[in-house]
Amino acid sequence: MQIRLWDNNLKVRLVGEALFNMLFWMYFPFITVYFGAALGNHIAGILMTVPPIFGLVGSLLGGALADRIGRRPVMLLGASLQMAMFALFAMSSSHWVDYIAFIGIGLGGAIYRPASTAMVADLVPPENRRQIFATFTTANNLGAVLGPALGAIFFFHYREELLWTCALVTLLYLIAIYYVVHETLPTTVKSQGGTTSLTRVFKEQCKGYGIIFRDKVFLIYTLAGIFALVPIMQLDLYLPVYVINHVPAQALFTWNGDSLMLSSTEIYGWLLGFNGLLFVLFILPVTKWFNSWKERDVFILSSLLAGVGTFALGLNSNIWYLFFITIIFTFGEIVRSPVTQSFISRYAPEHARGQYLGADSLQPTIGKFLAPVTVFLSSWVMPMGIFSIILVFAFISIALYVYLFRIYVEQPHASD
Template sequence: MQIRLWNHNLKVRLIGEALFNMLFWMYFPFITVYFGAALGNHIAGMLMAIPPIFSLLGSLLGGALADRLGRRPVMLLGASLQTVMFALFAVSSSHWIDYAAFIGIGLGGAFYRPASTAMVADLVPTQHRREVFATFVTANNVGSVLGPALGAVFFFHYRQELLWTCAAVLLLYTIALFTTVHETFPRMTMAKNPADSTTIANVWKEQWKGYGIIFRDHVFLIYTLAGIFALVPIMQLDLYLSVYVIHHVPAQPLFPWHGDSPLLSSTEIYGWLLGFNGLLFVLFILPVTKWLQHWRDRNVFILSSLLSGVGTFALGLNTHFWFLFIVTIIFTFGEMVRSPVTQSFIARYAPEHARGQYMGADSLQGTIGKFLAPLTVTLSNWVPPMGIFSIILVFALISVGLYVWLFRIYVEESAEE
């Protein structure tokens, strides 16, 4: 589906989200370093475990409100909250206020995302959803490639200017949402008896009742478990892979067959692998999504788990720079094929009246995955590298088994209906 054929809502959001995402990656990778320098690494480590909890609660609440109030108001709420929090971060003279602002920024993003994803599902026909979601992922990954390189300069030397720029861009984007984006919420799914839900207590009760129904949906539960196990290998790029490369991969020439080749340190090798991963996403996610557009979701999920698991495991087989580059291609493609299919699967599976709630509940995969994935770093104090890579492979294989089980049940239930 060509961009020129997209709904106006999607075009506005693609530009706004791509621009903000680049600014996001100019500060986010350095936040832990910032708080570590100010408060100590031990305290910073504990503090960084708290924002994902707020993000999870924000996603659940944002998804529920998106089904109750509409997509547009929730997106405006999330973008406005982020704008205010960036401004607070910029004027703050206290590290604790900085931390509160950082949590507020994450909370605003958590409100925004389920409503944003639900709006795509509202507007895009089923057969084009993978491609549209892949386009958004591509735009976001352009920022993840350029942002850290720029942020290494701007965050530490021009932090206030960077934060004010983030606030200004979000303010302009909020205005654009307010003036040009129209509501896509299907009106027939409005609360049947709004008068019974006017108090805050009734709103919360109704929303959590809705999530209770979702979490009793055994197909969705298996899907969530499979996603958690699948994400543990995928998340290792920023976790154990950094530890492994820096501590176990020796410095070596970039072109060993050339006598005057520059020598890369272990840290530089990791940086190259990280940048290569982002570049692959930008260049290939759309072509790969088109290539796999006729594949069943089941096969794409299984392929993703196998590629990410086997690719990550293979990292431990050799420390040669170019071997690591080849293996990076394998596990990156595992992550790449998964992203658009995950969003399109939920968009199709979720009932229209609860699409926002399902999008919000889908964030459980990432939140729980972020808690489990760092265990590999902790275990590396006692377990050798091949042991860690074997554990990662086991997680991937478990996810494959869960996806096979999931689609057996899903097909059977679909057939019965």
């Protein structure tokens, strides 16, 4: 389905979300370092465990409201909250106000996303949805390539200007949503009114999480995923702390006696941009390469690459060595991405698929809650100790995946 044939709703969102995502990657990777420098790494590590909780609440709220009052109003609400929080962050002179603004930005994004995703499903026939979502993912990852390299300069030297730019872009996107994007909520989905419907949505979502404790296979799958995600999530948590504090400034290239020198902050920006570039270039080919692999083997390979690759970062601080290791742990993330959705959609019984997919969101939520422990411990533990802890998480996930597929072979269908 060519972009020129897309509905205007999708075209506006593709441009707006791609621009916003680039700005997002100009500040988000450096937030942990920013709060760590101001409040201490142990405090920053604790603080970074809180936003995922607000993100989960925001997703539940956004999803409930999207079916109750429509996609467009919820998208406007989420974008408005983000714009206001960016302005607050830009004007703030207190690190605690900065932190509140940071949480507010994440909450706004969490409210926005379910409605945005639902709008795609409303507008696009099932046979074209995968291609549409892949296009959005590619556009967002292009922002992840450019954003960190630019953010390494702008966030630390022109932070206020960067935040005001984010607020302005969000405002322009907000105006575009208001004037161009039309409502897509099917009339058959609208609620009958009353506050109980919203309460019922939350109760049903929480009830869905209880599936984890009734289904042993799903419980092991969820635990394995949580431990597997901890190493992958270090790219935005401990990796900037390590690179900025322990990797010296060095030359990227040297020619005719001249060299392109990069500071520690810029090195991290380049590594993060390289990670995004690898994702954009290889997500489709890698998916095809491993199409014939068993899910068990792909999950284990992913955990092994992510864990060993992250651990190997601490063995040498040469920039080209770091680029090489980035390839290893990035491929650990890439090979995992398509398999997680295929496993859960195939395992879940048809009558309870929504509950299983809802419960599956606990993997990244709990993973994001646990992953910042590395930043918290970095005030007392040497880097190789932190990298060893990350490697242990990966090995635990491998053991759980091995156990999972022993059970799954014996019980190929989900229990009712």
